[in-house]
Amino acid sequence: YKKIILCKETTPGHSTGPSNAAGVKFREASSDILTDFLVNLNKRNKDNLRSLTNYSGNFKNKRAVEYIFLITDKLRLDPLVGYHAIELLQRFMVSHIEDLLTTPTSQGANANLPRSCEDAVFDTLKDKFPLIVFSCIQIASKLSLHSHMINNNTAVHFLDSVGCSISKQAVLDSELMVLKGLKFRLNVPNPLTYVEILLEVLGYNEPSVPIECLHHLCHHVLQFISLERTAVYETLLKVTTECVSPSREQRKKFVPVTEDCMLLGVGVIAVAAFILLVRKWEKVVGELSHITGISKRSITDFAHATLVHIVGIGSQSM
Numbered sequence: 001y002k003k004i005i006l007c008k009e010t011t012p013g014h015s016t017g018p019s020n021a022a023g024v025k026f027r028e029a030s031s032d033i034l035t036d037f038l039v040n041l042n043k044r045n046k047d048n049l050r051s052l053t054n055y056s057g058n059f060k061n062k063r064a065v066e067y068i069f070l071i072t073d074k075l076r077l078d079p080l081v082g083y084h085a086i087e088l089l090q091r092f093m094v095s096h097i098e099d100l101l102t103t104p105t106s107q108g109a110n111a112n113l114p115r116s117c118e119d120a121v122f123d124t125l126k127d128k129f130p131l132i133v134f135s136c137i138q139i140a141s142k143l144s145l146h147s148h149m150i151n152n153n154t155a156v157h158f159l160d161s162v163g164c165s166i167s168k169q170a171v172l173d174s175e176l177m178v179l180k181g182l183k184f185r186l187n188v189p190n191p192l193t194y195v196e197i198l199l200e201v202l203g204y205n206e207p208s209v210p211i212e213c214l215h216h217l218c219h220h221v222l223q224f225i226s227l228e229r230t231a232v233y234e235t236l237l238k239v240t241t242e243c244v245s246p247s248r249e250q251r252k253k254f255v256p257v258t259e260d261c262m263l264l265g266v267g268v269i270a271v272a273a274f275i276l277l278v279r280k281w282e283k284v285v286g287e288l289s290h291i292t293g294i295s296k297r298s299i300t301d302f303a304h305a306t307l308v309h310i311v312g313i314g315s316q317s318m
Contacts, residue, residue, distance in 0.1 A: 048189050081144050083191055199215055199218065266299050
């Protein structure tokens with residue numbers, strides 16, 4: 001059989017969205033379907049990297065991500081929903097804050113409120129933010145084929161249980177605000193989808209790799225990286241630049257690396273393979289490089305940056 005890899009000559013065909021990835025059972029998809037998925041994800045990843053702003057990743061901080069994971073778990077939603085919600089939140093908040101900062105205010109209001117524009121925006125958002133986060137989760141749940149939808153009754157009941165007394169109308173208004181802020185562009189890259197599709201392709205190309213076992217561990221690795229995102233990418237930045245104190249310019253150029261879902265996907269699998277299949281690790285890294293075109297060095301550096309923090313945090317907690 002012919003191995004599946006990304007190549008310049010390949011063009012994307014019809015492919016299902018990221019929420020369908022969980023429905024593809026391992027080792028049952030044809031090479032044509034896998035190629036279609038892989039090329040489609042690669043195209044979307046590149047499109048996303050070309051449209052990054054200076055604020056990309058600012059709202060993927062640990063507290064917000066942890067909040068989303070906890071709600072997703074509490075409501076027994078598919079993990080894909082949580083990662084989708086994180087991406088929706090990032091995009092909405094950047095757009096929403098830009099709108100707030102550029103919205104003109106009357107001179108009278110400014111005279112009665114002698115504070116900076118940033119303070120005013122913060123005051124506007126601080127009480128709304130928990131509901132905005134929940135709205136992103138609610139929207140993501142409606143886009144998933146493998147998770148039940150959060151209706152307004154469930155939303156009101158859950159928010160009330162955590163101390164947020166909100167009416168159904170407020171929930172509806174918040175959801176609509178997020179949808180409009182996103183301009184109804186909801187099909188955003190989902191890192192878990194990249195991991196699962198890359199695992200599927202890896203299993204097709206290398207049948208000896210136990211991808212079913214790797215899949216379970218990859219969920220934990222991806223969650224860890226999402227929660228420790230700042231620390232992991234800071235380590236990777238220092239390794240990449242070979243500089244203990246990277247400059248502002250170096251950090252700016254590094255932003256696309258932090259938003260590269262394909263790199264994140266192969267990195268997650270490489271970390272899981274190192275933990276579970278250390279004897280086959282080099283083979284797995286080599287195949288991931290062959291599939292995606294990402295260098296072995298880049299994959300190894302990412303895995304090393306992650307493992308350093310897994311071991312470090314694990315040691316501190318012992």
